[in-house]
Amino acid sequence: MKNSYSGAELISKAINDSGVETLFWYPGREILPLYHELKDSGVSIIRSSHEQCAVHSADGFYRASSRISSVLTSTGPGSVNAMMGLSCAYKDGSSLVLITGQVPTDKLGTDAFEEVDLLSMTSAITKKNIRVKDDLYREIRYSFSQAISGWPRPVHVEVSTDLFEQQYLSDFEYTETKTKTKLDIDKIKLAIKLINESERPLILSGYGAINSNSGNNIYSLSTKIGAPIVTTLPGRGIIDEDDNRGFGTLGVRGTNNSKIAFEKSDLLISFGVKFSDRTSYNLLGNPKKIIDVNLEKNQKNIEFDLSLIGDLNEIINNITIGVSRKSDLWINKNPMRKLDGISSSSKPLKPQAAIFEIFEKLKKEDIVVTDTGSITVWAHLLKKVHIPRTFICSHSFGAMGFGLPASIGAKLSNPEKRVILITGDGGLLMVLGELLTLSENNIDVKVFLIDNGVLGTIKQYEDTKFEGKYSFSLGKKDFVAISKGLGVPALRVEGKEEMKKGIRETLNSEGPMLLDIVTNPNEKVPSGGI
Ligand SMILES: Cc1ncc(C[n+]2csc(CCOP(=O)(O)OP(=O)(O)O)c2C)c(N)n1
Numbered sequence: 001m002k003n004s005y006s007g008a009e010l011i012s013k014a015i016n017d018s019g020v021e022t023l024f025w026y027p028g029r030e031i032l033p034l035y036h037e038l039k040d041s042g043v044s045i046i047r048s049s050h051e052q053c054a055v056h057s058a059d060g061f062y063r064a065s066s067r068i069s070s071v072l073t074s075t076g077p078g079s080v081n082a083m084m085g086l087s088c089a090y091k092d093g094s095s096l097v098l099i100t101g102q103v104p105t106d107k108l109g110t111d112a113f114e115e116v117d118l119l120s121m122t123s124a125i126t127k128k129n130i131r132v133k134d135d136l137y138r139e140i141r142y143s144f145s146q147a148i149s150g151w152p153r154p155v156h157v158e159v160s161t162d163l164f165e166q167q168y169l170s171d172f173e174y175t176e177t178k179t180k181t182k183l184d185i186d187k188i189k190l191a192i193k194l195i196n197e198s199e200r201p202l203i204l205s206g207y208g209a210i211n212s213n214s215g216n217n218i219y220s221l222s223t224k225i226g227a228p229i230v231t232t233l234p235g236r237g238i239i240d241e242d243d244n245r246g247f248g249t250l251g252v253r254g255t256n257n258s259k260i261a262f263e264k265s266d267l268l269i270s271f272g273v274k275f276s277d278r279t280s281y282n283l284l285g286n287p288k289k290i291i292d293v294n295l296e297k298n299q300k301n302i303e304f305d306l307s308l309i310g311d312l313n314e315i316i317n318n319i320t321i322g323v324s325r326k327s328d329l330w331i332n333k334n335p336m337r338k339l340d341g342i343s344s345s346s347k348p349l350k351p352q353a354a355i356f357e358i359f360e361k362l363k364k365e366d367i368v369v370t371d372t373g374s375i376t377v378w379a380h381l382l383k384k385v386h387i388p389r390t391f392i393c394s395h396s397f398g399a400m401g402f403g404l405p406a407s408i409g410a411k412l413s414n415p416e417k418r419v420i421l422i423t424g425d426g427g428l429l430m431v432l433g434e435l436l437t438l439s440e441n442n443i444d445v446k447v448f449l450i451d452n453g454v455l456g457t458i459k460q461y462e463d464t465k466f467e468g469k470y471s472f473s474l475g476k477k478d479f480v481a482i483s484k485g486l487g488v489p490a491l492r493v494e495g496k497e498e499m500k501k502g503i504r505e506t507l508n509s510e511g512p513m514l515l516d517i518v519t520n521p522n523e524k525v526p527s528g529g530i
């Protein structure tokens, strides 16, 4: 039977029924009716310091858990601020639903106060963007199911402010239509044939395999056909990198082991790989055969010898049953090269020595989030990833300011796990308000600030390309005072012993803490991988 409900009631119920546990928002008059409906509805609500951060937090929530959350922002400027977060989630493949307020229906298209064409803006950075009209409950439920089906991507829903208080009849009926791609037996047979003919097969696993929880199945296939497993950057963790089958990352800043295995292999079998330019820069022109397995058709202009579209696990299992057993790994991995400077005691500290020391103290299941800059490179080179969704960075978009809000989302989706952030000073300065979000909500993120006083990545470039004419400064600031002023305990360390003690203290602290590690601005990230 249909009863009468306000638009805000319908949207709030749809958000709850879509399984949303946490919603990030920033206030605006136009969205208050929905906020007031939501706040006692069971969803946990976090007010971020900035709309960009609200979206990064929802993005981090998804990356660390594969569970969807939502963001609520207001008309005009409130929602334009969210565009950065949305771009990042879109490029990196994260599911979330952004609900934005819009001017009243009768003002649409009149250049009203705060009116801006949000749907045009988000059309390039969302999987779907819709303006809800009259079937609010169903349209919101549909938006959430779109965001999590297929390749994960954000969805934008725009609501004119008058709709929140308008009355509608609804019976809360919603039936999800799931389409499943039928298994193509002929292609499975062809894949089996190609693998049986191959002497040196190599498995490349991407973020799609993480989203499909395919780790165990990929491992079984690898064992049966003797194929090493290499991964993309976002695909790290599908195999424990300590395992003798895990050869590390392929592509930009990849491992030597993966590079050698790739060069010697005669067949590449890829699972859930986007083939971004970060992974495939050395793939084109290589004569080896490629079997690509993906949930959706790959948009990249790469010629595959065989492309299988559908449920990854179903495809992998059918291939594994059909292939002949081969002798074990056709190539063994070598010990990894140690990076220069990781044991250095020099003062100012080398950033790699500090990051190395932090990672030495972590447990396998701890979640590491990084911001963008030379710190991302150091962290990527120094971290061994053991478990999916425990190493998070803005891999395809490289957004500075992503780290702190994303780590908030990661912690909220994994309250039982330790979450640590590695950030640069430039990136942290962009999102300082999120320290207040940490302290106000007692969100237990350990913030490790690699404080080199410069935009390290830019300085390194200017040093090499512009004859050392590093031309600007990040200014004089006291991060400890700033952090404490925003309610997060903080400590500044300089020498090696001080740094080691500070890391111990931070990791053992109760609640959030910031460790300001002063490092050498002249240290350069190495070229290539390890
Ligand atoms: C939002 C944004 N603005 C600018 C850039 C370009 N950029 C990439 S890294 C970087 C410097 C980062 O500096 P910092 O956070 O201090 O880290 P460091 O490189 O010093 O370790 C800049 C400006 C970017 N990636 N994102």
Ligand SMILES: [Mg+2]
Residues within 6 Å of the ligand: 373, 424, 425, 426, 450, 451, 452, 453, 454, 455, 456
């Ligand atoms: Mg810096």
